[in-house]
Amino acid sequence: MLTIYKPVVIICLRKLLICFGLILAFFGTNAQEFTFPGRRQLQSINFKCIKNLVIIPLMVNGKGPYNFVLDTGVGPMIITDPSIIDSLDFSMLRKIKISGLGIETIDAFVSQNITAQIGRAKINNIPTAILKEDLFNLSGHLGLKVYGLIGHNFFNSFIVDIRYSENRLIFSDPSRRVKYRGSKIPIEIDNLKPYVYADFEIPDSGKVRAKFLMDTGASHALSMEMLNGKAFPVPSIKIPANLGMSLSGQIKGYVGRIRKFSVGDFVFNDVVAGFPDFESIATKIDLKVRNGNLGAELLRKFDIQLNYQENFMYLKPNSNYKIPFEHDMTGMVIYLDHVQYKRVLIGEIDEDSPAEKAGLCQYDEIFGVNFKPVEFYTLNDLTQLFKSKSDKTIILEIFRDNKVFYKVVHLERRI
Structure with missing residues (x-):
């Protein structure tokens, strides 16, 4: 089962789960791997970290580079914008139905005739799932054009070092001797x-x-x-929230805190967590193999070396390690218009949230923040501002119904 999860439990980006269980049956069992040319065994490239996600440049069929999310949570490569593939004839591709958490069944297409390249590393005939369009506006929620996601084929080909502290990705051939840093933690590849x-x-x-x-x-x-x-016990201090956006509506649940959470010898206190409605997700994802999802808001506190071949990783705390976990203190989602990627719009607004109390509405356009044009900020900037400090006041210049309004939002630490 291939899982895509575009998160919004903690930050603005909505996490969606799509089950691609049938895809693997069409791809067969032949292993495809990235390889370096000649004697090269190591490469380092820079990445963009947006809303905790790793965005890397990727070439598709010799063209690009295109922005892709480097995602351990996906198997076959996923292309959300088919325009990057020349002369793509959907009638010649095998069509499958996909479904998942909170979404209606939609069509996807599978192909093994695509070449991908990251840095100098290249793979031919990479298993790929192609969507006809970016149904979930991933680009709008990230603030830059994103064309898809890549995961297992890359991680399974190399020893991968994700240095969140430097926005740098280092990948090396498994045969090369690697100096590991930090603490060794076992992982399972399932x-x-x-x-x-x-x-x-x-x-x-x-x-x-x-x-x-x-x-x-x-x-x-x-x-x-x-x-x-059964359903995971929800903390007594919690707030209702929309934990996902879908074609058929929102995924309901709560946001609260886990008092203490530890991986290996690393212990974290008061971790912000989402608690999706159990009845909504139990029929959509295979909960027999997992209890939950550990995401990048926590992972970014480490520089991580992943070795899929030998089933372990090394974690080394970085400069993010001691930053406390905070939830968005406005109670709203913002995203960029999917046509121009310039207009900042307001999406869902939580009930009884600071955003609702301030009189903000869904689809309001944000013109300015604290008397500065909104162009002064990136989506990352606004995300950090909206969870910066309880009782902080933010003044938003809003455009609605051809009129401009000023709205005062008082940030509130609700959990």
Whole structure:
């Protein structure tokens, strides 16, 4: 089962789950790998970190580079904008139906006739799922044009060093001797994705060990989905929230905090986590193989070396390690218009949130923030501003119905 999860549990970006279980049956069992040319064994490239997601340049069929999300949570490569493939004839491709968390069944197309290249490393005939369009406006939520996601084929080909502290990606041939840094943590590769065991504390149950999908393509810290075959216990202090956006509506749930969460010897306190409605997700994702999802808001606190071949990773704390976990303090989602990627629009607004109290409405356009034009800010800037400090006042210049309004939002730490 291939899982795409575009997160919004903690930050603005909505995480969507799409189950591509049927895709693997069409791709067969032949292994495809990235390889370096000649004697090269190592390369380093820079990446963009936007809303905790790693965005890398990728060549497709010799053209590009195009922005792709480097996502441990996906198997076959996924292209969300088919315009990058010349002379693509959908009638010649095998069509499958895909479904998932909160979405209606939609069409996708599968291909093994695509070449991809990251740096000097290249792969021919990479298994690929192609969507006819970016149904979920991933580009709008990230603030730059994104053409797809790539995961397992890249991670399975190299020892991959994600240096969040430097926005640098280093990948080397598995045969090359690597100097590991930090603490060694075992991982399991199941159905093309990595899992890690972690311990946490919940009221009335004490310390619990559970299995988490380690997902660099999820910008939240944690999603707690199931415990002992049932809904995960929700903390007493919580706020209702829309945890996902879909073709058929929102995925409901709560946001709260896990008092203590540890991976290996690394312990985190008061971790912000999403608690999706169990009945909504139990029929959409295979909870038999996992209890939850460990995302990049937590992973970015480390520089991470992943070795899929030998089933381990090394974690080394970086400059993000001691930054406390905070939830968005406005209670709203913002995104860029999917046509021009310039207009900043307001999406969902949580009930009884600071945004609702300030009189903001869905589809309002933000012209300015604190008397500066909105162009002065990136989406990353606004994301950080909106969770910066409780009781802080932010003044938004809003365009609605051909009129300009000024709205005062008082940030509130609600959990």
